[in-house]
Amino acid sequence: MRSVHRCRMTRLPHPPKPSQRRKLLGLGFLAQSALDKYTSGQLRRPAIKLSVFCGVSVDGFLARPDNALDFLDAGGQEPHGFEEFYGSVDVVAIGRKTFEVVLKFGSWFYGKKPVFVLSSRPLDLSSVKGGVVEQMSGGPAEIVRQLKSRGFKHAYIDGGVTIQRFLAAGCIDRLVITRVPVLIGAGIPLFGPVPRDISLRHVATRSYKGGLVQSEYEIGAEAQIQ
Numbered sequence: 001m002r003s004v005h006r007c008r009m010t011r012l013p014h015p016p017k018p019s020q021r022r023k024l025l026g027l028g029f030l031a032q033s034a035l036d037k038y039t040s041g042q043l044r045r046p047a048i049k050l051s052v053f054c055g056v057s058v059d060g061f062l063a064r065p066d067n068a069l070d071f072l073d074a075g076g077q078e079p080h081g082f083e084e085f086y087g088s089v090d091v092v093a094i095g096r097k098t099f100e101v102v103l104k105f106g107s108w109f110y111g112k113k114p115v116f117v118l119s120s121r122p123l124d125l126s127s128v129k130g131g132v133v134e135q136m137s138g139g140p141a142e143i144v145r146q147l148k149s150r151g152f153k154h155a156y157i158d159g160g161v162t163i164q165r166f167l168a169a170g171c172i173d174r175l176v177i178t179r180v181p182v183l184i185g186a187g188i189p190l191f192g193p194v195p196r197d198i199s200l201r202h203v204a205t206r207s208y209k210g211g212l213v214q215s216e217y218e219i220g221a222e223a224q225i226q
Contacts, residue, residue: 041131048148050155051174052163053085054190058179061187062160067101074182078210086113091152093118093136093143100157102212103127116151118143118162140169163191173219175200 002074055072056062063069092110094102096119102109109132116136117123125133127145136146157166166172172223207213 033082046145048152048155048168049091050144050157050171051085051176052167052172053082054158054163055174055178055179056190057187059183059184059185060190061184062190063101063188065187066182067097067188068102071182071184072180073179074211078208078212080178080206080208080212080214081176086156089113089154089156091116091147091150091154092156092158093147093162094157095119095159095162096121096123098131098162099123115133116143116147127203140166140171144171160188160190161192162203163190168192168194169199170198175217175219176214177217178212178214181213 030200053091054062057071064071090113091111092115094115094117096117099119104169108128110131112130112132114132116134117125118136120137123135125135136143138146144155157163157172163172198219199217203216203218205213205215
């Protein structure tokens with residue numbers, strides 16, 4: 001015969017007095033306060049913000065079909081907030097193709113800022129001189145978790161396919177798009193298919209003497225991954 005273990009309820013011989021009830025409630029409040037403090041201080045990690053800051057042709061291309069960026073000079077390269085934006089981020093995440101394009105610039109474009117190249121295939125990072133570069137793999141949500149676990153607070157997401165993937169996954173918080181006054185007809189588009197409408201909140205639009213027009217948006221909360 002199998003033995004059956006039953007949970008026995010311990011009964012108080014008498015209902016607790018009002019003073020005892022207050023003590024019990026007080027202990028419960030202290031326990032909950034301690035749990036809340038532990039949860040907020042130990043388990044919850046600070047949120048990480050992901051931003052896109054890019055230049056495109058008026059017809060929406062980030063680069064020519066061969067990845068050339070020469071057309072971006074059409075706006076005269078006047079200051080338009082990139083330096084200030086770049087100073088606000090503490091990490092950069094780019095795709096493999098963007099990494100290969102940046103290597104052709106000569107000097108390392110990103111300075112001492114930590115850069116993660118997103119690729120599932122092995123990469124040769126030895127050609128980067130004077131930079132802080134690592135490889136990272138995974139889907140957008142996994143990348144966000146990895147960056148967050150490393151303590152980063154504000155990530156700069158760059159590269160056509162990378163931007164599209166992170167937007168489609170609901171991981172982008174801010175978009176700053178600068179249109180240069182030129183049509184190139186074909187190339188690598190900024191935007192691609194998305195699984196649903198993505199609500200944008202217009203923050204500001206700025207125009208510059210050289211013809212640049214810059215629009216800034218925040219992504220609607222309903223488009224974010226919860």
